Amino acid sequence: xxxxxxxxxxxxxxxxxxxxxxxxxxxxxxxxxxxxxxxxxxxxxxxxxxxxxxxxxxxxxxxxxxxxxxxxxxxxxxxxxxxxxxxxxxxxxxxxxxxxxxxxxxxxxxxxxxxxxxxxxxxxxxxxxxxxxxxxxxxxxxxxxxxxxxxxxxxxxxxxxxxxxxxxxxxxxxxxxxxxxxxxxxxxxxxxxxxxxxxxxxxxxxxxxxxxxxxxxxxxxxxxxxxxxxxxxxxxxxxxxxxxxxxxxxxxxxxxxxxxxxxxxxxxxxxxxxxxxxxxxxxxxxxxxxxxxxxxxxxxxxxxxxxxxxxxxxxxxxxxxxxxxxxxxxxxxxxxxxxxxxxxxxxxxxxxxxxxxxxxxxxxxxxxxxxxxxxxxxxxxxxxxxxxxxxxxxxxxxxxxxxxx
Amino acid sequence: xxxxxxxxxxxxxxxxxxxxxxxxxxxxxxxxxxxxxxxxxxxxxxxxxxxxxxxxxxxxxxxxxxxxxxxxxxxxxxxxxxxxxxxxxxxxxxxxxxxxxxxxxxxxxxxxxxxxxxxxxxxxxxxxxxxxxxxxxxxxxxxxxxxxxxxxxxxxxxxxxxxxxxxxxxxxxxxxxxxxxxxxxxxxxxxxxxxxxxxxxxxxxxxxxxxxxxxxxxxxxxxxxxxxxxxxxxxxxxxxxxxxxxxxxxxxxxxxxxxxxxxxxxxxxxxxxxxxxxxxxxxxxxxxxxxxxxxxxxxxxxxxxxxxxxxxxxxxxxxxxxxxxxxxxxxxxxxxxxxxxxxxxxxxxxxxxxxxxxxxxxxxxxxxxxxxxxxxxxxxxxxxxxxxxxxxxxxxxxxxxxxxx
Numbered sequence: 001x002x003x004x005x006x007x008x009x010x011x012x013x014x015x016x017x018x019x020x021x022x023x024x025x026x027x028x029x030x031x032x033x034x035x036x037x038x039x040x041x042x043x044x045x046x047x048x049x050x051x052x053x054x055x056x057x058x059x060x061x062x063x064x065x066x067x068x069x070x071x072x073x074x075x076x077x078x079x080x081x082x083x084x085x086x087x088x089x090x091x092x093x094x095x096x097x098x099x100x101x102x103x104x105x106x107x108x109x110x111x112x113x114x115x116x117x118x119x120x121x122x123x124x125x126x127x128x129x130x131x132x133x134x135x136x137x138x139x140x141x142x143x144x145x146x147x148x149x150x151x152x153x154x155x156x157x158x159x160x161x162x163x164x165x166x167x168x169x170x171x172x173x174x175x176x177x178x179x180x181x182x183x184x185x186x187x188x189x190x191x192x193x194x195x196x197x198x199x200x201x202x203x204x205x206x207x208x209x210x211x212x213x214x215x216x217x218x219x220x221x222x223x224x225x226x227x228x229x230x231x232x233x234x235x236x237x238x239x240x241x242x243x244x245x246x247x248x249x250x251x252x253x254x255x256x257x258x259x260x261x262x263x264x265x266x267x268x269x270x271x272x273x274x275x276x277x278x279x280x281x282x283x284x285x286x287x288x289x290x291x292x293x294x295x296x297x298x299x300x301x302x303x304x305x306x307x308x309x310x311x312x313x314x315x316x317x318x319x320x321x322x323x324x325x326x327x328x329x330x331x332x333x334x335x336x337x338x339x340x341x342x343x344x345x346x347x348x349x350x351x352x353x354x355x356x357x358x359x360x361x362x363x364x365x366x367x368x369x370x371x372x373x374x375x376x377x378x379x380x381x382x383x384x385x386x387x388x389x390x391x392x393x394x395x396x397x398x399x400x401x402x403x404x405x
Numbered sequence: 406x407x408x409x410x411x412x413x414x415x416x417x418x419x420x421x422x423x424x425x426x427x428x429x430x431x432x433x434x435x436x437x438x439x440x441x442x443x444x445x446x447x448x449x450x451x452x453x454x455x456x457x458x459x460x461x462x463x464x465x466x467x468x469x470x471x472x473x474x475x476x477x478x479x480x481x482x483x484x485x486x487x488x489x490x491x492x493x494x495x496x497x498x499x500x501x502x503x504x505x506x507x508x509x510x511x512x513x514x515x516x517x518x519x520x521x522x523x524x525x526x527x528x529x530x531x532x533x534x535x536x537x538x539x540x541x542x543x544x545x546x547x548x549x550x551x552x553x554x555x556x557x558x559x560x561x562x563x564x565x566x567x568x569x570x571x572x573x574x575x576x577x578x579x580x581x582x583x584x585x586x587x588x589x590x591x592x593x594x595x596x597x598x599x600x601x602x603x604x605x606x607x608x609x610x611x612x613x614x615x616x617x618x619x620x621x622x623x624x625x626x627x628x629x630x631x632x633x634x635x636x637x638x639x640x641x642x643x644x645x646x647x648x649x650x651x652x653x654x655x656x657x658x659x660x661x662x663x664x665x666x667x668x669x670x671x672x673x674x675x676x677x678x679x680x681x682x683x684x685x686x687x688x689x690x691x692x693x694x695x696x697x698x699x700x701x702x703x704x705x706x707x708x709x710x711x712x713x714x715x716x717x718x719x720x721x722x723x724x725x726x727x728x729x730x731x732x733x734x735x736x737x738x739x740x741x742x743x744x745x746x747x748x749x750x751x752x753x754x755x756x757x758x759x760x761x762x763x764x765x766x767x768x769x770x771x772x773x774x775x776x777x778x779x780x781x782x783x784x785x786x787x788x789x790x791x792x793x794x795x796x797x798x799x800x801x802x803x804x805x806x807x808x809x810x
Contacts, residue, residue, distance in 0.1 A: 299517060299519060301515045301516070301517060301519035302519050302521060304484070304486050304506070304513070304515070304519070305513065305515055305519035305520075305521075306507075306521075306532075307485070307486075307505075307506040307507040308484060308506060308507070308509075308511060308512065308513035308581075308590075309507075309512075309532050309533035309536060309580065309581075309584070310507055310508075310510065310533050310536035310537055310584070311507055311532075311536050312505075312507050313507075315536065316507070319532075320521055323523045324521075324522065324523055
């Protein structure tokens with residue numbers, strides 16, 4: 001009895017040691033994952049709902065604004081807090097950040113805030129009149145409502161904005177005026193381009209992978225290199241090459257003109273067509289490679305068996321070969337779609353003004369105007385799209401082990 | 406009047422068949438005929454060279470040979486997966502030249518089964534029936550019969566990956582038989598099974614053949630498999646049939662050194678033919694295999710072995726220069742019991758003995774040539790290495806063959 005207890009204790013100790021070793025071996029990779037992947041993504045996405053710049057810079061004013069009903073003009077206390085805290089923020093050099101946050105709520109508030117901050121020290125009570133003298137905007141309730149909007153640590157305005165929605169003065173959610181609608185339209189373009197690119201890549205890539213899988217050793221190797229060739233050239237160079245080929249005075253137009261196929265040069269680039277061509281070219285390997293590896297694993301005997309059982313070539317392909325390639329096709333389409341949805345350099349370089357994709361806007365908002373809140377909200381939107389599409393395509397890809405994750 | 410017309414018609418047909426180079430009886434019984442069929446892949450070496458072969462209706466014919474001997478290529482040409490470079494293959498007297506594989510209606514069992522992994526057992530089995538447009542009710546009935554035949558009832562909803570190797574094998578066999586083809590081709594179907602299962606499946610295939618009466622062409626490199634199951638065995642080597650005969654004939658009366666060595670175990674003693682033995686009649690020789698009548702019995706010749714000893718052997722196919730290898734099966738040699746025992750006596754030196762459970766193997770040397778004897782355990786005396794022994798063997802079991810073939 002005691003012997004068996006002893007044995008099980010030994011077993012436990014041995015298996016614990018094994019576990020610790022495994023964890024120890026995994027630790028560096030895990031730490032890298034967290035530091036370089038999980039943490040940045042989480043903190044970035046947090047930005048889409050968390051914008052505390054104003055609230056932390058002006059804690060007392062924010063507290064007062066939070067309790068204000070937003071219906072009647074604020075009392076003198078609020079004006080005094082503005083004068084005190086704008087001045088203090090000016091001294092602490094925090095005003096610029098807070099005023100940027102204010103500007104997202106209402107255009108023009110940045111200059112108002114900076115102006116107020118510069119003159120805050122000289123203001124005397126009664127502060128209401130003094131501030132209106134600095135800028136008449138302080139006498140308007142809209143200004144105060146905007147301040148109230150920025151006073152919380154958390155906000156839904158970026159997420160709403162990404163969906164072309166806004167908070168109405170009554171607190172309800174409604175669509176923004178038509179002339180301000182931007183992002184849903186971009187999302188639609190992004191999804192549409194990604195779907196078309198995925199379908200085109202599948203149509204071109206499937207026969208290509210098939211030929212590669214069926215080819216002999218030497219021919220297979222040559223084809224493989226051709227497929228991987230786009231990876232050897234930088235994205236910018238590849239895209240520039242497409243410009244050279246497809247522009248109005250480009251090689252393709254020149255050749256078609258010389259052959260008399262067209263009467264005048266066709267617009268092949270700087271429009272949607274150019275985006276499709278360049279993106280399919282870049283993304284094709286991601287479809288071909290998983291498909292190829294699945295096709296390579298299908299024994300040649302399967303088609304022969306189908307023939308021996310009475311299936312003609314087309315019937316054998318549709319009933320025996322194609323169903324077995326669906327996992328590879330699913331994995332390839334998933335890869336291409338996820339990569340396509342995040343494209344922005346290629347559409348920016350070879351697309352027209354209507355072909356800019358959401359990632360391009362994210363990049364512009366984050367790097368150009370430093371609107372991290374909206375950029376994060378749009379990124380969140382993209383992530384949600386992928387989260388919806390992933391399980392659908394992923395189910396087909398699942399059987400191969402090529403599923404990403 | 407009418408009767409005689411019919412007869413003359415039949416006569417013409419027979420004459421036509423005889424014109425094709427076949428005897429009347431073989432032409433009538435042959436289901437498949439290879440006529441001077443050749444196959445080359447590289448244009449230099451013939452993988453199959455000028456093959457003439459009649460496969461009789463209802464027989465179990467095994468194509469046996471080492472890898473690269475042309476047996477699989479022969480089967481693939483019959484199945485329609487390879488095209489002969491020259492010659493033609495006839496099925497029921499009609500050329501198969503322009504008949505694609507899926508219209509040949511031959512059942513085929515592949516080396517790795519080639520079961521369709523995305524289909525259940527039932528779907529795999531129904532595949533050939535559905536291709537033939539059989540009504541659903543009939544498919545279900547045929548399915549149940551087939552499952553019962555291979556003892557897999559109850560497993561119809563499993564996928565191939567959920568079956569053991571032996572079960573997959575049975576499904577593959579059932580799928581090749583379910584549409585009742587007149588001809589079933591098997592390409593090393595038992596190669597992937599372990600030894601016990603293989604022996605069990607050999608018997609089952611043999612019984613299925615007896616039960617169904619289909620013609621089976623079976624490719625293997627395993628001689629015991631060939632001997633167990635076949636009505637006739639065609640031994641392939643270097644793209645040509647070396648011998649085509651019943652298993653017993655192949656084993657007991659090999660026509661050349663290759664067959665003697667490839668089938669079973671063989672002792673080959675090099676020597677030179679010195680002349681005929683006119684006084685000796687092989688029919689009187691004890692131990693001559695039964696079934697050979699006096700008229701067809703080969704001549705007996707005297708062979709001077711390279712050791713200097715002279716033995717008498719059946720003159721089967723010595724080389725033109727008189728060089729020969731005398732082939733003797735290990736179980737046909739014995740220790741000479743008396744000074745006059747046996748027609749041929751050989752002086753040998755013991756090397757070692759190996760205990761085999763049901764018999765004892767004695768390895769010895771006859772003038773430098775290793776020989777092996779299978780001795781009954783009753784004779785298992787203590788042999789000391791390097792002891793001199795005298796071996797006896799009857800003339801009827803010594804076959805003088807061409808050393809180069």
